[in-house]
Amino acid sequence: GAVVSQHPSRVICKSGTSVKIECRSLDFQATTMFWYRQFPKQSLMLMATSNEGSKATYEQGVEKDKFLINHASLTLSTLTVTSAHPEDSSFYICSASRGASDTQYFGPGTRLTVL
Amino acid sequence: AQRVTQPEKLLSVFKGAPVELKCNYSYSGSPELFWYVQYSRQRLQLLLRHISRESIKGFTADLNKGETSFHLKKPFAQEEDSAMYYCALGNTGKLIFGQGTTLQVKP
Numbered sequence: 681g682a683v684v685s686q687h688p689s690r691v692i693c694k695s696g697t698s699v700k701i702e703c704r705s706l707d708f709q710a711t712t713m714f715w716y717r718q719f720p721k722q723s724l725m726l727m728a729t730s731n732e733g734s735k736a737t738y739e740q741g742v743e744k745d746k747f748l749i750n751h752a753s754l755t756l757s758t759l760t761v762t763s764a765h766p767e768d769s770s771f772y773i774c775s776a777s778r779g780a781s782d783t784q785y786f787g788p789g790t791r792l793t794v795l
Numbered sequence: 796a797q798r799v800t801q802p803e804k805l806l807s808v809f810k811g812a813p814v815e816l817k818c819n820y821s822y823s824g825s826p827e828l829f830w831y832v833q834y835s836r837q838r839l840q841l842l843l844r845h846i847s848r849e850s851i852k853g854f855t856a857d858l859n860k861g862e863t864s865f866h867l868k869k870p871f872a873q874e875e876d877s878a879m880y881y882c883a884l885g886n887t888g889k890l891i892f893g894q895g896t897t898l899q900v901k902p
Contacts, residue, residue, distance in 0.1 A: 684838075712888065714889070714890075722894065723881065723892045723893060723894045723895055724839075724881070724890075724892045725892075726889055726890065726891070729888070729889060773838075773839070775839075777888070779888075780887070780888035781885070781887065781888040782888075783841055783844075784841075784890060786838045786839040786840065787838060788837075788838045789838065
């Protein structure tokens with residue numbers, strides 16, 4: 681149990697377009713979901729925390745108008761990268777947990793390339 | 796500031812040798828510490844957490860508050876242990892990750 685999926689697994693888009701990444705908990709209800717970003721050969725950096733039905737809480741330095749997060753149900757959270765630029769190219773990983781302090785289960789990640 | 800430091804980017808050992816992956820943390824409160832592992836082409840998964848005080852796949856980790864460390868140890872490394880290992884600090888549900896250490900176990 682506790683499987684988290686992400687879609688798409690990789691996406692290539694043109695500069696200036698918006699891209700939506702989905703994160704789903706397949707077999708449990710995720711009260712809290714987290715979005716991370718990972719640059720090549722670097723660690724995971726938390727971008728934001730989202731609780732179902734509430735506005736996401738963004739980490740310092742993360743633009744909330746650029747990275748729109750929606751957590752409308754207990755099994756789905758989406759991250760939309762708006763007006764993407766090449767510097768937004770990265771590996772985006774989500775995790776989901778039953779509660780804010782419970783074990784986080786990670787998705788496989790989404791590779792975003794902005795041309 | 797809250798920080799997790801893994802000083803080694805790469806640790807290479809021979810099969811059967813002991814392994815110790817180092818992790819040091821900086822945190823003002825009572826820390827919650829984890830080790831996550833990522834095998835090749837797989838997602839990140841929880842290996843163990845300090846509050847469980849358990850041994851998973853032969854790995855153990857002891858929290859040393861005096862040295863602010865949470866090193867991961869295994870007495871006899873196996874080839875299937877080759878992976879990327881991340882130490883993480885939990886803070887009100889959020890995770891702060893170290894840079895990761897690649898463990899390479901040679902036959």
